[in-house]
Amino acid sequence: MYRYDQYDQAIVDARVDEFRDQVARRLSGEFTEDQFKPLRLKNGLYLQLHAYMLRVAIPYGTLDGRQMRMLAHIARKYDRDYGHFTTRQNIQYNWIKLEEAGDILADLASVEMHAIQTSGNCIRNISSDQFAGAAADEVGDPRPWAELLRQWSTFHPEFSYLPRKFKIAVVGSDTDRAAIQLHDIGLQLVEQGGELGFKVFVGGGMGRTPIIGACIKDFLPARHFLSYQEAILRVYNRYGRRDNIYKARIKILVTELGAEEFARQVEAEWREILPLGIDAPVAEIERIEGFFAPPPFETGLADDVDLSDPDFAVWVKQNVHAHKVPGYAIATISLKPVGGIPGDASSAQIERIADLAERYSFDEIRVTHAQNLVLPHVRKADLYALWQGLRDADLANANLDLASDIIACPGLDYCSLANARSIPVAQALAERLAPIERDPGELKIKISGCINACGHHHAGHIGILGVDRKGEENYQLLLGGSGAEDASLAKIIGPGFTQDGVVEAVDKVLGRYRELRTDGERFLDTYRRVGVDPFKAAVYG
Amino acid sequence: MKILTGNDLGSGAVVWWTGEGWSRFVADAVDVDEHGAAIAAAEEAARRVNAPYVIEASAGPDGPVPAHIKDRVRSVGPTVRDDLALARDPRAGSYVI
Amino acid sequence: MVELRFRDDAAVDEPGTTLDGFLDQSNATAVRIEAGEDVRRLLPFLDRLRLVEIAFPTYRDGRGYSAARILREAGYTGELRAAGDVLVDQLWFMRRTGFDSFAPEKALDPAAVERALNRYASVYQRAADGRPPVWKLRHG
Numbered sequence: 210m211y212r213y214d215q216y217d218q219a220i221v222d223a224r225v226d227e228f229r230d231q232v233a234r235r236l237s238g239e240f241t242e243d244q245f246k247p248l249r250l251k252n253g254l255y256l257q258l259h260a261y262m263l264r265v266a267i268p269y270g271t272l273d274g275r276q277m278r279m280l281a282h283i284a285r286k287y288d289r290d291y292g293h294f295t296t297r298q299n300i301q302y303n304w305i306k307l308e309e310a311g312d313i314l315a316d317l318a319s320v321e322m323h324a325i326q327t328s329g330n331c332i333r334n335i336s337s338d339q340f341a342g343a344a345a346d347e348v349g350d351p352r353p354w355a356e357l358l359r360q361w362s363t364f365h366p367e368f369s370y371l372p373r374k375f376k377i378a379v380v381g382s383d384t385d386r387a388a389i390q391l392h393d394i395g396l397q398l399v400e401q402g403g404e405l406g407f408k409v410f411v412g413g414g415m416g417r418t419p420i421i422g423a424c425i426k427d428f429l430p431a432r433h434f435l436s437y438q439e440a441i442l443r444v445y446n447r448y449g450r451r452d453n454i455y456k457a458r459i460k461i462l463v464t465e466l467g468a469e470e471f472a473r474q475v476e477a478e479w480r481e482i483l484p485l486g487i488d489a490p491v492a493e494i495e496r497i498e499g500f501f502a503p504p505p506f507e508t509g510l511a512d513d514v515d516l517s518d519p520d521f522a523v524w525v526k527q528n529v530h531a532h533k534v535p536g537y538a539i540a541t542i543s544l545k546p547v548g549g550i551p552g553d554a555s556s557a558q559i560e561r562i563a564d565l566a567e568r569y570s571f572d573e574i575r576v577t578h579a580q581n582l583v584l585p586h587v588r589k590a591d592l593y594a595l596w597q598g599l600r601d602a603d604l605a606n607a608n609l610d611l612a613s614d615i616i617a618c619p620g621l622d623y624c625s626l627a628n629a630r631s632i633p634v635a636q637a638l639a640e641r642l643a644p645i646e647r648d649p650g651e652l653k654i655k656i657s658g659c660i661n662a663c664g665h666h667h668a669g670h671i672g673i674l675g676v677d678r679k680g681e682e683n684y685q686l687l688l689g690g691s692g693a694e695d696a697s698l699a700k701i702i703g704p705g706f707t708q709d710g711v712v713e714a715v716d717k718v719l720g721r722y723r724e725l726r727t728d729g730e731r732f733l734d735t736y737r738r739v740g741v742d743p744f745k746a747a748v749y750g
Numbered sequence: 751m752k753i754l755t756g757n758d759l760g761s762g763a764v765v766w767w768t769g770e771g772w773s774r775f776v777a778d779a780v781d782v783d784e785h786g787a788a789i790a791a792a793e794e795a796a797r798r799v800n801a802p803y804v805i806e807a808s809a810g811p812d813g814p815v816p817a818h819i820k821d822r823v824r825s826v827g828p829t830v831r832d833d834l835a836l837a838r839d840p841r842a843g844s845y846v847i
Numbered sequence: 848m849v850e851l852r853f854r855d856d857a858a859v860d861e862p863g864t865t866l867d868g869f870l871d872q873s874n875a876t877a878v879r880i881e882a883g884e885d886v887r888r889l890l891p892f893l894d895r896l897r898l899v900e901i902a903f904p905t906y907r908d909g910r911g912y913s914a915a916r917i918l919r920e921a922g923y924t925g926e927l928r929a930a931g932d933v934l935v936d937q938l939w940f941m942r943r944t945g946f947d948s949f950a951p952e953k954a955l956d957p958a959a960v961e962r963a964l965n966r967y968a969s970v971y972q973r974a975a976d977g978r979p980p981v982w983k984l985r986h987g
Contacts, residue, residue: 214985216969216984219969220971223966230962235759248936256762258823259827259828260762260764261762289834304762306762307759308760360971363971364940364970366939366974367909367913367916367974369912370912370940372909443913446909446912446913447910451908485920487972489980489982492985492986493986496985550830621819621820622831630823681819682819
């Protein structure tokens with residue numbers, strides 16, 4: 210885990226003071242709402258359907274027990290006893306009082322957390338692989354690079370008023386667990402001739418115009434990491450469209466110029482920037498890497514797990530992944546109980562997870578973009594005790610990557626931008642599909658309540674988009690998306706449905722899949738093999 | 751009918767214009783006719799409300815019912831959390847959708 | 848009207864000409880850059896430039912920050928003025944990208960300016976203000 214030094218702490222503390230001052234000026238009437246709004250958004254404070262909502266950054270989705278306890282404390286003291294983990298590895302509180310926002314930020318700062326740049330047209334929280342530092346397949350740990358980006362992007366003087374928001378993700382393996390090709394910049398740590406570097410993707414994104422990012426550099430030497438980001442951002446800041454909010458993301462600039470021309474402009478800008486000393490020195494990278502050194506793993510541990518308890522065996526099969534160290538495993542805690550709200554956790558659950566992380570996972574917790582949590586370093590011998598601890602807090606849902614592990618945005622139940630509710634659709638689908646979900650295996654259902662696509666519907670094997678049709682909620686069905694290394698965009702298959710109708714339609718799609726699939730084929734693979742027509746026929750007759 | 755809604759500046763709570771002040775309960779809302787914009791401007795300037803706006807509503811047996819689903823959700827709370835619903839009558843959530 | 852100036856030399860009273868006008872004239876020393884104009888076209892003429900005024904049509908339009916830094920990175924040492932929708936909450940970023948005079952449309956509260964410019968003791972990036980980034984302080 211990264212720990213703040215005096216400089217990091219002073220910057221975050223100063224931000225708390227600044228925001229307190231801004232809130233006081235709003236409450237006293239010195240600011241109108243129009244003047245205050247961009248300032249509060251820079252600090253993740255929205256006015257949502259029911260109250261103010263605060264989005265707290267969880268840099269690259271990494272937390273320790275102390276921070277988790279503070280998240281629980283905030284939920285209990287300032288909110289309604291729960292928090293919502295988001296698709297960008299953050300946490301949101303839905304019932305915040307403006308009067309208390311400064312106190313919450315001060316509490317967060319006391320555990321080295323903040324809400325800086327969790328909204329606004331700036332570089333947002335850096336996201337990463339939830340298995341970083343634990344995955345058997347990684348070239349290197351992406352988190353030190355994500356932390357370097359966090360610092361570099363914090364209050365960047367040139368890039369705080371970009372044409373639009375800007376999201377960066379970093380991974381360290383070929384398996385993409387962070388959807389890097391659907392980010393404004395996606396960075397993959399790679400090795401070439403013994404040297405570390407990055408493959409750079411630019412211009413991916415979802416929203417109104419979903420686009421898969423283009424690779425503009427096969428190998429960026431790690432020592433030039435920051436200067437190259439600076440070049441990309443400068444080209445975007447200068448030439449990204451500012452005349453139309455819907456065309457202001459970098460993906461539109463990259464598309465309009467063409468990836469090759471965009472890359473050429475970045476290279477030209479980079480040559481200007483390289484001599485300026487933008488890149489952090491090796492000593493700084495080593496300092497940050499020091500915080501992410503592997504925990505003191507025991508050696509010689511057995512790899513056996515006693516699976517005689519059948520419920521435990523199911524959970525292990527579904528929610529536990531291989532760890533790079535023998536005798537250890539990665540355990541994912543599903544925040545998707547059937548009938549629950551995807552990504553929500555009560556303060557008691559958050560505290561329970563903090564306890565279990567301290568006891569069984571070297572005090573580390575990760576947040577996934579699929580709104581689940583991960584204990585990355587669990588001794589296999591402790592898995593059963595961990596599972597029992599989770600089960601007692603309703604956290605042992607054995608459904609990772611199955612049909613009921615649904616990503617859903619808050620939708621019209623909470624969000625003022627939404628056109629339709631997402632959560633009730635997720636609940637109805639989970640209830641319908643949970644009894645049969647082990648048979649299709651991996652199936653990623655993703656639901657958004659509006660075209661902004663916080664629920665990643667374009668990246669769902671099955672995606673659902675809620676729209677407003679003459680004042681009524683209506684749901685479009687999309688098929689064939691993926692946010693993984695085989696990224697693809699799901700496409701709308703036909704006219705939309707009511708809430709009940711879309712559940713029926715998904716059921717029919719899966720029925721057709723069972724008829725068409727070959728042995729062991731995932732839904733996505735069947736869809737890619739046979740195309741949309743058989744599914745259309747099944748749904749629309 | 752037209753009713754006026756917004757959020758309390760400090761707490762963020764959803765509030766409805768009662769003719770004399772602001773209530774948490776949509777049942778207390780009154781028809782503002784064509785006066786909504788003027789009331790909104792005066793109340794916002796006095797910082798008694800934040801981001802007010804006028805909506806269409808119909809008269810129900812227990813008071814005004816907002817025309818749009820978004821404002822019906824605002825009037826009660828998230829439809830997926832009955833335990834958090836704001837209502838004098840525990841069944842009030844039933845008309846949301 | 849210039850409200851804040853962080854330079855000791857005499858102010859330039861020549862009104863800034865347009866970029867095209869400047870490029871057509873051999874003796875102009877002041878130029879006004881609109882958002883979106885390419886300041887790199889000025890680079891051959893830096894030695895005779897005394898004032899570059901960069902327009903902020905709205906505070907949300909951040910192109911002027913890049914324009915300022917590009918000029919400073921190229922060695923421009925004359926006055927660099929931010930004009931237009933210049934608010935106190937942006938001053939810090941403007942100072943960091945090389946602006947040293949300000950002509951805001953709406954007057955700024957001097958106490959708020961003071962607070963805004965002294966709020967953060969250290970910075971994470973190298974920019975055009977010569978401040979050492981935190982990594983420089985950490986490692987020398």
